[in-house]
Amino acid sequence: MTTTAQQGPSPLRSLPFHRVLGAEFISSIGSQMTTLALPWFVLMTSGSPARMGLVFLVQILPVPLLSMPAGLVVARFGARRVTIIGDLCSAALIATVPALYSMDMLPLWALLIIVALLGCVASSYLPAQRMLLTDTIGSDESLVTAGNALFETATSTARLIGPAVAGLLIARFGALNVLWADAVSFVVSAALLTGLPRTAPAPHPPAAHNMTEGARYLVRDPVLRVMALATLGYGALMPVVMLALPVLAKNRYDSDPHVAGWLLAAWGGGTALGTILVAWLARRISPRRLAAAGGAGAAVVLWLLPWDQPVTTLALTVATSCMFLPAVTAPAVTMMMLRPPEHLRPHVVPVFGGVVFLASPLAYGTAGLLFEHLAVGTVLTAVAVGASLCALPLLKLGLSPDRS
Template sequence: MTTATTAKVPLRSPQFCRVVAAEFTSSVGTQMTTLALPWFVLMTSGSPARMGLVFLIQILPVPLLSMPAGMVVARWGARRVTIVGDLCSAALTAAVPALYLAGLLPFWALLVIVALIGCVASVYLSAQRMLLIETIGSDEGVVTAGNALFETATSTARLIGPAVAGFLIAQFGALNVLWIDAATFALSAALLTRLPRHDLPPEAPSASNMAEGVRYLFRDPVLRTMSLAALGYGALMPVVMIALPVLARSRYHADPHVAGWLLAAWGGGTALGTLAVAWFARRFPPLWLAAAGGMGAAAGLWLLPWNQPVTTLALTVAASCMFLPGVTAPAVTLMMLRPPEHLRPHVVPVFGAAVFITSPIAYGVAGLLFEHLSVSTVLTAVAVGASLCGLVLLNLARHRART
């Protein structure tokens, strides 16, 4: 990626567009599978417990295998891993309806397939971000903007995927939707095949590289502080998401429409925020962008505990979520660029694994908090925590500016 046109407008390069298009396509497939596969289990077995087990088995390999996945990416390259990952996901997803129609799909076999899908996802997620660097280079502003646009594709897929899956399941049944899901993964692989190859490091990665990557993350003051702040928001924002239906029930006469509007405001604010970050990223350093995002999100959260009309509450939720990509995009960018090149595939998965572990715990704790405390009390505590995270990021940006 060294041509003059690419250097001038790297985010408009055909290669970058292919990566974003592939991410959107595969994410839509992932979101459709997330709904269609458990629904298929529920309808064929009638067991909510089996459906929950499918959810667990599918997501469990992601945090458990994220660190070893970095070695796979370092050894084989991000381009090859993402293409193979898409093809494996397509084959595994298609295997479910194929085996079921052949009468060869006992529940244990379904769990094996689902576990393999989770294993592929753990490697795939590690490779995606590294593929971004291979496509648009290593300029901080450009990579931050690229990460933001990448998140725009992912967030949009999260909004569209479940809705499309619900419609298609109603029209054609979950089994047939799984065929469509498999096709989206195959299309994603086809989009990535024309990307240029990236030279692999001459030395094969080893377990020592993985351990060194972990040590680098904790030793580097910027990465360590950014990780703690990002994990702080990752633990706090699930509490806010759980609070939205609680607010609809306790303050707005248990109106399900209000809950829907608030969740839509969450998704819309996040999507707008990713676009805003893509514009600001090439004008401000990542640390200052993260500090502004953190403080802005915290300011909005202080308004949530107040009793207010649903319209202003929705706008407050959207405004708070709009600032969050200002934290996450710079955090991922710094995780990708600050380590030496041979350690990058081993640093990013550590951060991803921590996020995957933190979010489910936060959702579980949030449910317990709302059982015993008022929603205003919990949201005030969230605002305090978010403010502390924002101050940590602001102090980091000021300290690095002086040095």
């Protein structure tokens, strides 16, 4: 349901919102450097895509498993407090990796424990970040859609800058030394969020049955159900594409970390451009139609990825496919945040996040094995087929009349 925007200066221009965006941008730059540095370290030291996929799987797996208790944590302690604590915990865990490696105390099992703890922190941190948006800009549907798009702009711009810089730094200083920058970025993020206005605490402690009711609402509502299923599909497919990028750099482009960095930067650059477009279109096109257009566009372009091609055109294809994804994710998150009754919103969002992340661990683990036994082009063709199937229900939803 859409509410009427308040008169006066836009909340999107307020200092609290800019601080939230700044914190997300800075922490995401560090995280995106780690997104290249950590799997590159595992891939180059072990030579195994399966082990690289295992690291991704273990880090993502706690997010869906802990999504329901994570919602209780956010509802009980508030989005701002959970986000700040998450920043500080993430900084400490990330710094532990290069510290242990420098002392020759980083076997694979220890690395897996660290990344699993990072996933546990992320289970509450990710939904808290989204709820922090409504704390700063209110609940007008078009504003929240635009706010989510700008939030994704900060993240995707970091995806453009972080991997490209990481590729250069890895070649000069080594992969694990890049992680120190990620640890510092989380500390800066926590500092930016400190002092933001606090929201009123819940009058009663949240109950576990509210999470169950949130899950039931997600299943019963026809619009949210379609959005969740389609987003679940993309959540299973796009990690395969991301994991394919360092494998392509290793197999087709002479194990060049610069190529891996530029491919991940193209991912972030395309997403950044898409988020800017979504922020502009949010007040002109309904969230359903944005999602339908984004799903269809991404599906079409993903058919170009399996081709054996120069790195320049591959990067352009990656960027173009990712340009359409924010048109799916920003409207989906907006509807999850605003469509449920207000008392269920802190519980529907984590359930939705858990649904999306449920597919990611399986995708990372399966993709690592697939890349060891199948050609990369074969796997990417299957991704294009899956994306086309995900786009169909979104198109049907986008062509149907809008209902409150």
